Amino acid sequence: MRSLNRRKKLLLLTVGMGVVFFGIYGLGILIPEEWVAGSFLSARQPPSLAHPFGTDALGRDLLLRTLKGLSVSTTVGLIASGVSAVIALLVGIAAATGSRWMDGAISWLIDLVMGVPHTILIILISFAMGRGLKGLLVGIAATHWCSLARLIRGEVLQLRSQQYVAVSRKLGKSSGWILIYHLLPHLLPQFFVGLVLMFPHAILHEAAISFLGFGLPPEQPAIGIILSESMGYLSAGLWWPAVLPGLTLVLLVLLVDNLGEQLQSLFDPSSAQE
Amino acid sequence: MKFWKFQKVFLAALFLAALLTACGGRTGDEGDKEEQGGIRDSVVIAIGSEPETLDPTKGWGHGNSPIVQSTLVRYTADLTFENDLAATYQLSEDRLTWTFTLREDAFFTDGERVTASDVVFTLETAKAARGSVDLTYMEEAVALDEQTVAISLSKPTSIFLNTLASIGIVPEHAYSEDYGRNPIGSGPYQLAEWRPQEQIIFTANENYYGGAPAIKRVTVVFMSEDAALAAVQAGEGDVAYSSATLGKTLVKGYHVEAIPSADNRGFTLPMAPDEGKTTENGAPIGNDVTCHLEIRQAIAYAIDRQLVADMVLNGFGRPAYSENDGMPWNNPEVKIETDLDYGRKLLADAGWQDRDGDGIVEKDGVKAEFTCIYPAGDSVRQAVAMAAAEQVLAVGIKIHVEGVSWDEITERMFSHAVMMGWGSSSPNETYYLYRSQGALLDDFYNPEGYESEVTDHYLQAAMEASTAEEANGCWQKVQWDGSVGTAMKGACPWVWIVNLDHVTYVRDGLSIGEQPIHGHGHGLPLIQNLEEWSWEDQTGAER
Numbered sequence: 161m162r163s164l165n166r167r168k169k170l171l172l173l174t175v176g177m178g179v180v181f182f183g184i185y186g187l188g189i190l191i192p193e194e195w196v197a198g199s200f201l202s203a204r205q206p207p208s209l210a211h212p213f214g215t216d217a218l219g220r221d222l223l224l225r226t227l228k229g230l231s232v233s234t235t236v237g238l239i240a241s242g243v244s245a246v247i248a249l250l251v252g253i254a255a256a257t258g259s260r261w262m263d264g265a266i267s268w269l270i271d272l273v274m275g276v277p278h279t280i281l282i283i284l285i286s287f288a289m290g291r292g293l294k295g296l297l298v299g300i301a302a303t304h305w306c307s308l309a310r311l312i313r314g315e316v317l318q319l320r321s322q323q324y325v326a327v328s329r330k331l332g333k334s335s336g337w338i339l340i341y342h343l344l345p346h347l348l349p350q351f352f353v354g355l356v357l358m359f360p361h362a363i364l365h366e367a368a369i370s371f372l373g374f375g376l377p378p379e380q381p382a383i384g385i386i387l388s389e390s391m392g393y394l395s396a397g398l399w400w401p402a403v404l405p406g407l408t409l410v411l412l413v414l415l416v417d418n419l420g421e422q423l424q425s426l427f428d429p430s431s432a433q434e
Numbered sequence: 435m436k437f438w439k440f441q442k443v444f445l446a447a448l449f450l451a452a453l454l455t456a457c458g459g460r461t462g463d464e465g466d467k468e469e470q471g472g473i474r475d476s477v478v479i480a481i482g483s484e485p486e487t488l489d490p491t492k493g494w495g496h497g498n499s500p501i502v503q504s505t506l507v508r509y510t511a512d513l514t515f516e517n518d519l520a521a522t523y524q525l526s527e528d529r530l531t532w533t534f535t536l537r538e539d540a541f542f543t544d545g546e547r548v549t550a551s552d553v554v555f556t557l558e559t560a561k562a563a564r565g566s567v568d569l570t571y572m573e574e575a576v577a578l579d580e581q582t583v584a585i586s587l588s589k590p591t592s593i594f595l596n597t598l599a600s601i602g603i604v605p606e607h608a609y610s611e612d613y614g615r616n617p618i619g620s621g622p623y624q625l626a627e628w629r630p631q632e633q634i635i636f637t638a639n640e641n642y643y644g645g646a647p648a649i650k651r652v653t654v655v656f657m658s659e660d661a662a663l664a665a666v667q668a669g670e671g672d673v674a675y676s677s678a679t680l681g682k683t684l685v686k687g688y689h690v691e692a693i694p695s696a697d698n699r700g701f702t703l704p705m706a707p708d709e710g711k712t713t714e715n716g717a718p719i720g721n722d723v724t725c726h727l728e729i730r731q732a733i734a735y736a737i738d739r740q741l742v743a744d745m746v747l748n749g750f751g752r753p754a755y756s757e758n759d760g761m762p763w764n765n766p767e768v769k770i771e772t773d774l775d776y777g778r779k780l781l782a783d784a785g786w787q788d789r790d791g792d793g794i795v796e797k798d799g800v801k802a803e804f805t806c807i808y809p810a811g812d813s814v815r816q817a818v819a820m821a822a823a824e825q826v827l828a829v830g831i832k833i834h835v836e837g838v839s840w841d842e843i844t845e846r847m848f849s850h851a852v853m854m855g856w857g858s859s860s861p862n863e864t865y866y867l868y869r870s871q872g873a874l875l876d877d878f879y880n881p882e883g884y885e886s887e888v889t890d891h892y893l894q895a896a897m898e899a900s901t902a903e904e905a906n907g908c909w910q911k912v913q914w915d916g917s918v919g920t921a922m923k924g925a926c927p928w929v930w931i932v933n934l935d936h937v938t939y940v941r942d943g944l945s946i947g948e949q950p951i952h953g954h955g956h957g958l959p960l961i962q963n964l965e966e967w968s969w970e971d972q973t974g975a976e977r
Contacts, residue, residue: 197824199824200742200745200746200817200820200821200824201741201745203745203746203817217679217813217817218816218817218820373810373811377810377836377837377838378810378811378816378837379835379836379837389813391660392659392660392679392813393660393679393680394660395660395661395663395664395667395680395683396660396663396679396680396682396683397683
């Protein structure tokens, strides 16, 4: 390993984490529905070799259900944070390059959305959209773009006052040309890091809202559902349906969070060459 | 909703803690009495749901005794009747007029005597309220004198005593709009305090004509089943309503009583094909799979009910073959044996075959699969539905189980199977479940759309019967008369699966009397015989 410099190590680590993450994701998607169905004859079994995570009150294998649930949650997280990041990018650029009036309006909107607690806003939106996957996606996407939008807006404002942008403008380049050739290349690292760091938020919110019963329907294997079902059996001594899937969720979120930080230090010019 | 549940657990714990401190304080005042007697005279009961009202004319006590009020007649533990407020009663020759003579020693807790005019007032109010008490067939009630009341009916009605047994008599002089929150009655208990969403406290009616009850103070708190179990594990509360899934947990100082109930669970299966029809409210009617008799019966024969009761309900349940197993008006003929081969044969004879090898049978391009809905959050219904779905897969029928809200069930129950529950200590439930007039109404009784002239004929005959025995014979024929009926081997509108036991944690040393078979309800049926409860020895008095 000595031959590798820090940047290469970091790159390997990041790729490794990415592989683990997409491995879990792919595994979850590949598991057929029938496997998760289980049998009521094997209900409430503690962890064993046959069922490493045990089985729940309906006899479903919790390891399979957790993996399946993680892939559902990941899909929700990816789509919601992707949409959210794109909104943030567009809104951020619009605010910084548009008129003063538009900037004011967008800043006000950002303050407004950030002023309401996320969970409550997601519950309201999800409820209004008739719950289910759609409501959850829209709810998460509509609430998570604010801080990234604000960051991008600041970045664009700063970039616009740079010399080379002013020179381009004097040379007669259009705003669109400047946006594509000067602004976007600078914004992309911010965008991707923001996207990755938004993902754990999205996934945790998905689990929280489903846990509270406003998100996915109860048959869907999602982590929030598994956890909220396990609540009813905690007092009867069934610890494994709560602890093991919960831990898995925490590990996945930590993994992605760490991945985001690695990406940041790779992309960020000030730390990229360390 | 989960959020509230969680909060409730917390609140309940806090509240119980506060309550017990309060109780501790009170024992100081009442200490003398308790030490002399050596036996506690109060209980704390945790049940699942709060009553909406304590007004019998608006539904309180429907299906079980109202404890604050008393009724003209009441059920015995074996579901026959004994006199309560009535000293004697008789039925006229034409079976249209009932005459009741009231006992003379019955007083409301405000000291006024219970008179015939109170009975008249109660019945007329209940009839006008059109609540859960159906008195549409009552012509009028007349007070002949202070102690005698004559009730005339528009048609002979054999279940009239069942109806009377669930209507507590309210005082005419003390009845107002908020009676449901401030009831005065002549029952064994009186309401001392009601804090909505928290608790109701009943105290014994010392002047009760049936003798003052042994338990003087009853606190009923409302909490979810898992919160109640947590409370019991902490040694708080004396009686806690629980569920089959939690009942296996052993708690020191408590024992589990599994009280048999008519509280049943089963599938309602839409009987009409989907022809695009809708109800008045626009809910679609009909299902192209469950409309076939052989499908419904194959499901009925494929389910191993004992296995479901043992595995899903932890043994706290029994196989169900009808809406009223074990009642005097149940027909033992409704019982069927699990028989997968017979189920497969039924399907094959009707032309259902698995042609594409996926394990599911088809006929005329229709796959034998459909969705069964249940109220999301009801873990017992979910578990029963999923276990049943797993079993019927063996005959080639696929049931998708989906949890939805009650609102959605109201919209989808005419076109989807529903994991439904009923159960009552009165045969009139059979009447509502199967009468043609009640088909496809929003009241959850007959969402499958069962209609049959033969059944209507027997139902009518049962209602008009002059004796309970005669009526029971007719009720039995509704289910199976030898060739047709509502039973699963008949038209099979329902596939009944299990009767739930009402699992209850009871502190050692407390006797909860001889519980009658419970109807459908979340813990309320438990308190209907409160006056029979007592502490047996001193161990229960220790805190």
